[in-house]
Amino acid sequence: MVGEHMSFISSIKNLFKRGGMALTGQSLTKITDHPKIGIDAREYDRIARNFNYYGNKFDPIKYRNSYGDLNKREFKSLNLTKTASRRLASIIFNEKCNITLRELEEDKEPSEELQQAIEFLNETLKDNNFYNLFEMNLEKGIAAGGFAMRPYIDHDKIKISWIRADQFYPLRSNTNEISECAIATKSMRIEGDENYYYTLLEFHEWEDDKYIISNELYKSDNKNEVGKQVPLETIYEDVAERVEYEGMRRPLFAYFKTPGANNKSLESPLGAGIVDNAKEVLDVINTTHDEFAWEVYSG
Numbered sequence: 552m553v554g555e556h557m558s559f560i561s562s563i564k565n566l567f568k569r570g571g572m573a574l575t576g577q578s579l580t581k582i583t584d585h586p587k588i589g590i591d592a593r594e595y596d597r598i599a600r601n602f603n604y605y606g607n608k609f610d611p612i613k614y615r616n617s618y619g620d621l622n623k624r625e626f627k628s629l630n631l632t633k634t635a636s637r638r639l640a641s642i643i644f645n646e647k648c649n650i651t652l653r654e655l656e657e658d659k660e661p662s663e664e665l666q667q668a669i670e671f672l673n674e675t676l677k678d679n680n681f682y683n684l685f686e687m688n689l690e691k692g693i694a695a696g697g698f699a700m701r702p703y704i705d706h707d708k709i710k711i712s713w714i715r716a717d718q719f720y721p722l723r724s725n726t727n728e729i730s731e732c733a734i735a736t737k738s739m740r741i742e743g744d745e746n747y748y749y750t751l752l753e754f755h756e757w758e759d760d761k762y763i764i765s766n767e768l769y770k771s772d773n774k775n776e777v778g779k780q781v782p783l784e785t786i787y788e789d790v791a792e793r794v795e796y797e798g799m800r801r802p803l804f805a806y807f808k809t810p811g812a813n814n815k816s817l818e819s820p821l822g823a824g825i826v827d828n829a830k831e832v833l834d835v836i837n838t839t840h841d842e843f844a845w846e847v848y849s850g
Contacts, residue, residue, distance in 0.1 A: 579769060579777035582735055587754065588720050594819050598695050598716045601824040604632040604833060605694040612841070627844040628837035632694055632826055639825070640690035646682045679711045688713045689807070696822035697808040701734070716821070719806065722756060724820035729806045731756045739774070740786065748774045749786055755802055762799035766790050 579585055583592040603609070607630040611623040652669050654661060661669075676682070692698035695716035702709050714734055722731035736751040750769045757763070768785060771778025783790055808822030815827050826833065 578779040582720060582733070582750070582752065582777055584777070585733070585752065587722055588733055590721055590819060590821070591816060594816055594821055595717060597815060597827065598821075598824070601695045601826040602717065604826045604830075605636065605691070607633065609837070624845070626837070627841040629840050631833060631836060636690045636694040636825055639693050640686050644686050644689055646686075648682065650676060675709050678708050681711065684711075684713065691715060692807055693809060694824050694826065696813070696824035696827070697806060699732070699734070699804050699806045701804040714804075716824075721806075721820050722754070729820050730802055732802070732804060732806070734804070738786070745772060746774075747772055748778065750777050751787065751790075755804055758795075760797065762796045762803065763793065764791065764796070764803070765793040
């Protein structure tokens, strides 16, 4: 069992070794413009709005004073999205939860291999501070409708990368699960006197029985555009351009979506966030609080 674990770790390492893939030189305005990504771009407008509610980010109120001058003031809202998401995440999963393995036959005594697997699992969860970080990312997932996780290797240990809803783009899915995806990682670098924005797209795909991971890097001087594809070596020297892996039975990522159907986009495999079906209620509460706070301040 230990040998199999080490083989699994080595396999994950091999996924990130250098490969080779010719650049297409394509340019993208939005990530959803990529030919491999077929999901409606409006889903990510919805997710962005959900995160604005979660972050308590609202446009300022414009008003005219008694002299007729146009002024602005802060919108005084109550961040109920954050409060509700945090409470639900704490109820669903917290430090009192326990993750373990067991034999298929409940009455069977745990084998030595199973005990070693449990020790390996507990060590991995501890290394990742899983019980705290899962609750925290679950909170953001409840607000936006979902999130994802994937493993990576750091100093011979398996680490978990947490992927927000606005970084996860499904490529292919069925009624039960998303089997292919693209993961977007954005960064900014100062080159000379200019700010440049980089977007790394990591594709997880199936070709027959082979599991393919490929990476594409895009560069732009406009933070609102993905930009033009550039060589990975521009900022990622050790990231593979393409790797083929055999023997995989499941994707090397896990996607969590909120329970129930996405009634805002019936064809979407993504989940609906807590904001999506409570926006009107939240708007009424926030507007009422803002008007009351402004009346007290003005008085």
